Amino acid sequence: MSAKSEKRGYLYVLPAVVLVAVFSYYPFLKAFVSSFFIENQMGELTAFAGLENYKALIGNEFFIQSVKTTFLLAVIFIPVNTVLTLLGATLVRRKSRFNEVIGSVYIIPLAFSMSLFALILKQILSPTNSIINRIFHLNVVWLNDRTSALASIIILCVFLDFALDYVLLLSAFRKIERNIIEASLIDGTNEWQRYFMIELPLIVPTLVMTIFIALKDILLISAPIMLMTEGGPFRSTESVMFYYYIEAFKGHNKATENTISVITVLFSALLLAVYSLIQKRRRHA
Template identity: 30%
Template sequence: MTLAARLARPASTIPFWNVRRRDHLVGYLFIAPQLVGSALFVLLPLAMVGWYSLNEWNVLAGSFEFAGLGNYARLAADVRLREALTATGVFSVGLVTLNLALALLLAVLLNQRLRGTALFRTLFFSPVLVSLVAWTIVWQFLLQPSGGVNSVLGAAGLDGPNWLRGEGTAMLSVIVVQVLKNVGLNMVLFLAALQGVPKQLYEAAELDGAGAWRRFLRITMPLISPTVLLTSIITVVGSLQVFAQIAVLTQGGPGTSTTVLVYYLYQQAFQFHRFGYGATLSVLLFAIVGALTLLQWRMRRRWVFHEA
């Protein structure tokens, strides 16, 4: 049948399973496994957490009672929650600042045409591939009073502190361990962005008398700003979800100086068996992550190149 004859045919005689509907069905079948997985393992757990946050559930006592907004009202009066939020803020600011700054510095250095850069790229990226728990356990031994770090300081004539039990060094130790673990990932992302900057722009700026620092600020940073946005979002979200490092290195101590929000959530839900309040803390964490991500995304128009 010709195309003209098909178009002239009444709508009632057009078959239901035409080419368009078959194409749509094939597309839906392809994405069905992902949709089902997201519904079962993302949307459903989120809905259950929201429901549990409205209840007081004590596994040991075998009680499950509807509490309404009681758990949310408890957030405002929880002094330990304020301490956990403060520790989370300190950890996130320290981690994001050191990680992004060090990753950008390493990427700039390793972007030079020098001998041995491939080896150093591998060395700096290799910790990303190591198991997080194994990495943290190794650093736990290194940071002991008689561990490898203090042994090196002792050989230089310096007395090292008790890194993981000192009020002023515990948080710093956790931040440094986490930075060394994941800085290679951001370094690779920055390195890929740097290699995409046209060399002609640097040559033209150099001919105009621009120095290295001015070329970096006026050419490099604007052109890699989309990657800076990506790495900042990834790093901020990761810093708010830290748990294994705290659990292995400091267990939230000394005192509550390293009890970040996720570890405090774990304590409430799985140590004190207050699952309702633990679910409420999960909702709070979700809200904080979502708000910070949205804020970064909205602010991109002010400093990300091509987004104005």
């Protein structure tokens, strides 16, 4: 590479670097420093607080509750989402006209805006006039009880993530080189063997990526909760980010704002490290 084209390369990444620095790294550093100080509502640091802010956060039962809820959402959502999207991609991975039609249906959720679908789902599950209850002769007071409220959030999340994950997995399936499949055919493998021993292992990197995307979505989940349950009933469906939203934007609680920012960034960095490690080890294996 010539010195000139190298310079140009830096020029091209410059806008991205500036944006990330201004909107991600600088605010993080600011929050990190502020999290050890008392910050008043006008944003002035008035006194050193040491770990007081973190102690106040850990001692807040609603924060602990939100961590538990986020964990619960992750534990349920990620397997459900992974199995469903994998199933979808598996079923239509071979090219045929019928599969193209089904495949297009799978992508439709991408065309919906999240808030639009959330509001429709909210109407479908409305406590008094639920269509779902009428069709299936159920008597569930959706959104008015913790379990069903969490379930409705997970339904929304699966719907929102399905299309993207499906596209990723499908392209991974279709990228598998024909000659590998053909070689296995010559060896006399059956359909199941081919799927579980050849195709599936080959798409694992993409599968790991979709799992981590799902993990990221749950870690940062707030808008679906805002729209579906507003954290209710009785503050039982608040995620960490939703809790952050009400503390920072509704309550102007600077201490919670700074400490949660720091904890979330550090936790995300940890997840990213785990992800890199997994992908690296796979490559060397």
